[in-house]
Amino acid sequence: MLLTAGLGLALLWAPEDADQGPSQRIFYIHVPIALTAYACFGWAAWKAFRLLWKGDERADLESYTAVHIGVIFGLLTLVTGSIWAKISWGVWWTWSERQLVLFLILFLFYSAYFMLRYSTEPGPRRARTSAVYALFGAVLLPVSFLAIRLADQLLHPAPLFNRDGPQMSASMFISFCVCLAAMLTLAGAIYLIELTGKRIDARLRELREQLA
Amino acid sequence: MIGYLSDVTALARKDLLVELRSRDTVPAMLLFVVATLVVFHFALPDDSSRLAAAGMLWIALLFTALLALVRSFVAERDEAVIDGLLLAPCDRSAIWLGKTLSVFAFLALAEAVALPAFALFYEPVTWELIAGVALANIGIAAVGTLLGAMAAASRARELLLPLLFLPLAIPLIVGGVGATLAENPGRYLGFLGLYDLIFAILSWASFEYVVTE
Amino acid sequence: MIHARGLARRFGDKRVLTGVDVDVGTGELLLVTGPNGSGKTTLLRLLAGLIVPTGGELDVAVDRARIGFLGHEPLLYRELTPLENLDLYGRLYRIHERRERIGMLLERFGLWDARREQTGAFSRGMLQRLALCRALLHEPDLLLLDEPFSALDAAGTELLLDELAKPMPSRTVVVASHLPERLGTTPTAHLALGSA
Numbered sequence: 001m002l003l004t005a006g007l008g009l010a011l012l013w014a015p016e017d018a019d020q021g022p023s024q025r026i027f028y029i030h031v032p033i034a035l036t037a038y039a040c041f042g043w044a045a046w047k048a049f050r051l052l053w054k055g056d057e058r059a060d061l062e063s064y065t066a067v068h069i070g071v072i073f074g075l076l077t078l079v080t081g082s083i084w085a086k087i088s089w090g091v092w093w094t095w096s097e098r099q100l101v102l103f104l105i106l107f108l109f110y111s112a113y114f115m116l117r118y119s120t121e122p123g124p125r126r127a128r129t130s131a132v133y134a135l136f137g138a139v140l141l142p143v144s145f146l147a148i149r150l151a152d153q154l155l156h157p158a159p160l161f162n163r164d165g166p167q168m169s170a171s172m173f174i175s176f177c178v179c180l181a182a183m184l185t186l187a188g189a190i191y192l193i194e195l196t197g198k199r200i201d202a203r204l205r206e207l208r209e210q211l212a
Numbered sequence: 213m214i215g216y217l218s219d220v221t222a223l224a225r226k227d228l229l230v231e232l233r234s235r236d237t238v239p240a241m242l243l244f245v246v247a248t249l250v251v252f253h254f255a256l257p258d259d260s261s262r263l264a265a266a267g268m269l270w271i272a273l274l275f276t277a278l279l280a281l282v283r284s285f286v287a288e289r290d291e292a293v294i295d296g297l298l299l300a301p302c303d304r305s306a307i308w309l310g311k312t313l314s315v316f317a318f319l320a321l322a323e324a325v326a327l328p329a330f331a332l333f334y335e336p337v338t339w340e341l342i343a344g345v346a347l348a349n350i351g352i353a354a355v356g357t358l359l360g361a362m363a364a365a366s367r368a369r370e371l372l373l374p375l376l377f378l379p380l381a382i383p384l385i386v387g388g389v390g391a392t393l394a395e396n397p398g399r400y401l402g403f404l405g406l407y408d409l410i411f412a413i414l415s416w417a418s419f420e421y422v423v424t425e
Numbered sequence: 426m427i428h429a430r431g432l433a434r435r436f437g438d439k440r441v442l443t444g445v446d447v448d449v450g451t452g453e454l455l456l457v458t459g460p461n462g463s464g465k466t467t468l469l470r471l472l473a474g475l476i477v478p479t480g481g482e483l484d485v486a487v488d489r490a491r492i493g494f495l496g497h498e499p500l501l502y503r504e505l506t507p508l509e510n511l512d513l514y515g516r517l518y519r520i521h522e523r524r525e526r527i528g529m530l531l532e533r534f535g536l537w538d539a540r541r542e543q544t545g546a547f548s549r550g551m552l553q554r555l556a557l558c559r560a561l562l563h564e565p566d567l568l569l570l571d572e573p574f575s576a577l578d579a580a581g582t583e584l585l586l587d588e589l590a591k592p593m594p595s596r597t598v599v600v601a602s603h604l605p606e607r608l609g610t611t612p613t614a615h616l617a618l619g620s621a
Contacts, residue, residue: 052421109379116376119366122437124477128421129362133376139414140380143407147383150403154390209440215519222516226502226509233504233543295475296500296559300517301490425476 026087028176030080032183033073034099038141040070040187041106045138048131060127061202063134064117065195069187071110077103098148105144109137219302223310227284228317237283238321241276245326248272249333265334266341266392270385273319273326273345274352278374280318281356284311285364294423304420308357312415316353323349340401344391347404348384351411355380358415361423383407426451426486426567426597427472433480434467441467442618444481449614451486451566452594456608457601459618465601466497468618469571472599485567490518493565495573499556503545507536507555510544511562518563530558534584550578557585568598574607582607 044066051059081100082092095101113133120126231237252268297307323345331337356377363373384407390400429447433440442464449455457465470476472485473494485492494500501510508527515523531537534554544552553576560568574582586609589598600608 052418105379105382112372112375112379115368115372116362116366119368119372121365121367123435124479125365125425128424129365132358132418132422133362135418136380136411136414139410140383143383143410146403146406147386150390150400151386154386154394154400205438209438219517222513226505226513229509230502230504292496292498293500293502295494295496295498296514297517298475299473299489299492299494299500300514301488301519302517425470 026080026084028179029183030077030084031176032180033080034077034103035180036183036187037070037073037077037103037106039184040066040073040191041110041134041137041141044070044134048134051127051131052135057124057127060130061198062195063131065191065198067110067113067134067137068194069191071107071114072190073183073187074103074107074110078107096152098145098152101148102141102145105148106137106141109140113137216303216306219306220309220313223297223302223307224313227311227314231284231314231318237280238318240283241280241318241322242325244279245272245276245322246329248275249326249329253333262335263389263393265330266389269326269330269334269392270348270388273323273348273388274381274385276322276326277319277352277356278377280315280322281352281360281377282370282373284315284318284357285360285369298424304423305416307423308361308416308419311360312353312357312412315357316349319349319353320346338392340397341392343401344388344397344404347391347401347408348388350408351384351404352381354408354412354415358419358422361419365422380411426453427455427599428484429481431481432468432471432478432483434464434471434476435479442471445616445618447616449597449599451597453613454589454598454600454611455614455616456605456612457599457616457618458603458605460603463618465603465618466571469494469496469569469599469601472567473569487566490563491566493560493563493568495553495556495560495568495570497571499544499552499576500559501544501552501555504543506541506543507531507558508540510555511558514559514562520563526562527558530561534558535580548578549576550581553577554581554584557581557588561588566596568596570598570600572602573600574602574604 044063047059047063047066050056051063078100081097081103085094085097085100086092093100113130116133117126117130120129249269249272252265252272256264256268294307298304327337327342327345356373359376359380360373363369363376366372384404387400387404387407391397391404394400427447427449429445432442432445432447434442445464445468447455447468457468459465467476471478471483473492474485474489475494502513505513508531511527511530512523515527520526528537531540534557536551536555536558539547539551544555547555553573557573557577560570570585573585577585589600590609600612602608605612
């Protein structure tokens, strides 16, 4: 597993060679991180659904871990996005950057997830409640995006900043894909490591109780 | 089907009676929303735009709603009265629907006071605003009731409910303010309708998972 | 009627019930004893379906609509009157001729005169009597009573003992009490919980 993580990291360095100018390089990291975060939240929602629909108790830890990693990547998205904004436009934050605003909302939402888990007694109820909340998050994602678009039209009728066009040349595209793959692999590796760790913790606790 | 509706009616009636007779929530809500509007006057500079005033109205409504939502689960968690409902053969989602309807009614009551106050203090109220408020109400009641049940199971109930609720309320604010101010409010009202539809169905379906032990 | 093997329930890290076996036939009266904290309430709540086991298997032959439960809390709304409280439950349990049934129960348990007062003003004994009405309202096939005598006044205790003494072969009763002497009727089965 650690090998996969190392491989992921190694892949990250490759696009650094592609010389596109310093600001563009953040793009290679920022967007894959964002997409990976989406993937994590989507995975969490899927596991949550399985918990509720099939009653698969193990899915609780899986969903929780996925949210945890999603939040970490979400935080990274905000940080890298902020850096990008600083480099491109000279400000640390801008409300007209829809991705960032979306991630801010999601970050708030999923942080509340941890508050929810932390303040509820462990047990089937907490698992179910967390699962429902994770599902709400997945639905909130597109709804928020829509909301942000509408808000933009209302509050910022004239575009204040120009986004870098998404048109990419072939080599850029390949580098981008490699980066994306690397990020997903990295996330997957961390996920597996964390999940195993949590499962071991749970088993340990169970055994300790049985001995008591 | 008829049994379901009968259950919902009985439960909604119960929630309304309980809150009205407790004489806590309704006066508090009314007072709170008017007081907030007054406070905003001092918080806004004199030449503020319509935008700011509309925004403030929606914030006032949002926090008044939180007040109502926190209260709507007080009885249930304090004396575990909800066990009585859980023992009964009724569908859990009927409990959600009954409560949502009663929360909606109380919010409407608060708005019936808030909107005239807003018109008095700041600026006239348009039909679009009223429509926006009505639609947002549905969303707030629906999602708030579900989240209230989630928070009721935890140790930090009063803290948790606002935390859970505010991110989900952001689209409602966007829709609401948009409906108030935009040239074509239809789009924003449509968005609010969409939010209501999606989240009401989601809340209705997932309530039983959240309320049972 | 009730069948459980290796029943277990824990809350977080605390194991309240472990490896409990229960077998109760229809028409029996099971007495559950044990010191405080031995899991009597948890067992009754499991039987009522309010909570689910975290281990073992539990089989209760009747569904929710046929179970009557009297727990530590009266499960009544303080702002509502006895009539309103029972009417709500009457509707939810789909009781035929509920007005008559409610009236009959209130009279029997001496609450008819107070039927239009908000229960928030009631004494503990009155509340428990009303809670008993609530539990008996739908003529349950399985009656679960958790420490019923602890909150009942003298009149209420008599009424409950009368009710339990009635021969009802289709009704199964489970009573949890740490003072079993108060139970007039002889139980047909006994389960003792608590640390071995």
